[in-house]
Amino acid sequence: MEHEATLKNSDSPFPSATDTFIQEKSATWRDYWQLTKPGIILSNLLTTFAGFWVASEASPDVATLIFTMLGAALIIGSGGALNNYWDRELDQKMQRTKNRATATGKVHPRNVLVLGLVLLVASLVVLTLLVNPLAAVCALMGHIFYVLIYTPMKRVTTLNTVIGGISGAMPPLIGWAAVTENLDPGAWILFLILFLWQSPHFLALAMLKVEDYRSGGLPMLPVVRGFAETKRQMFFWGAALLPVSLMLFLYAPVGYVYLATATILGVIYLVLLFQGFKTKDDIAWAKKLFGYSLIYLTGMCAAMIISAI
Incomplete structure (x- = not known):
């Protein structure tokens, strides 16, 4: 059975009286x-x-x-x-x-x-x-x-x-x-690797979905500050990610397979980020970077797992 109604526009995360009358279907x-x-x-x-x-x-x-x-x-x-x-x-x-x-x-x-x-x-x-x-x-x-x-x-x-x-x-x-x-230093370096990786990754997504975020009224960086500032901040996070990722070799039981992989993947990531300053197609570049960031994360985790064996 279906009950027709419309959601009331509100920023409240809590149930309102109108929630009772939301259109419901068989979930x-x-x-x-x-x-x-x-x-x-x-x-x-x-x-x-x-x-x-x-x-x-x-x-x-x-x-x-x-x-x-x-x-x-x-x-x-x-x-x-x-x-x-x-x-x-x-x-x-x-x-x-x-x-x-x-x-x-x-x-x-x-x-x-x-x-x-x-x-x-x-x-x-x-x-x-x-x-x-x-x-x-x-x-x-x-x-x-x-x-x-x-x-x-x-x-x-x-x-x-x-x-x-x-x-x-x-x-x-x-x-x-x-x-x-x-939580010794190795744990916190892992934390930093994931923390630094996420800003370029999600800012690339924000560039791809900039009009969606604009229509939703969300103050994402590409909406508020534009693509140029977004790319500058993405490069900053990526530049910090490379040396931090290499530090894991010193503070965790990972070997040279990890060290080599982190170096190669990190340099490629940095080159792609730098290319953003010269690109003529911001959306195509953001799509490429977003895809590579997924490859980077998967490759880094695989290198940690293999190198620890």
Whole structure:
């Protein structure tokens, strides 16, 4: 059965009286699965595994690894669901998000809120009781930065990308803490690699979706400051990423395979970033850089895993 109605435009993340009358259709488990942002879960599990594998020096306790990955997946899924819940009315304004189940009303906001909170509690129980409290704390901090700080900040400041980078850099800390029960320099270098990588990656996406963000009223850097300033800041982050990535060789059990891979991938990344200053087609360049940034992250994680063997 379908109930026709229209969402009230509001910036409030909390259920309003109008939420009761949102158009509802028969939601499937796939709708709920998509609201947890499975693509983000997968990419973050890759960095969680890399942190765990390197910290264990390629000799993981299998049970701990399974529970760590489960706990990380649950809390990342929780963040995705709560982000969709918070942004449900904003998502209606943008082409790339207007068909989300929360934006169309296919899934009721209360159900999304409950899903997010249940996944959060389940994650903290798994990580605290079956892994260790420090891993749970790392997961919770990433969740707080993503849901309670980044999500509202993206409505008011271009710094949202930097803040979002903090939450995105927490997964390898979860993996590392699960093994060692501490966060030594190797863990923090892993954190910095992910943190520095994210700004060029997501600013490239912001360039590709600049009109979408403009129509949504979001103060993303390309919208507020233009492409030239965006490319300048992207180069800054990329320039810092190269030396930091090489430092992992000194503070973590990774070998020359990692060192060579990080050098090659980092130099290519820097060259591509520099080309942005001379390009005549900003959108084509941003698309190329966005694609390469995914290759960079995958290659770096693979090098860590192989080199630690």
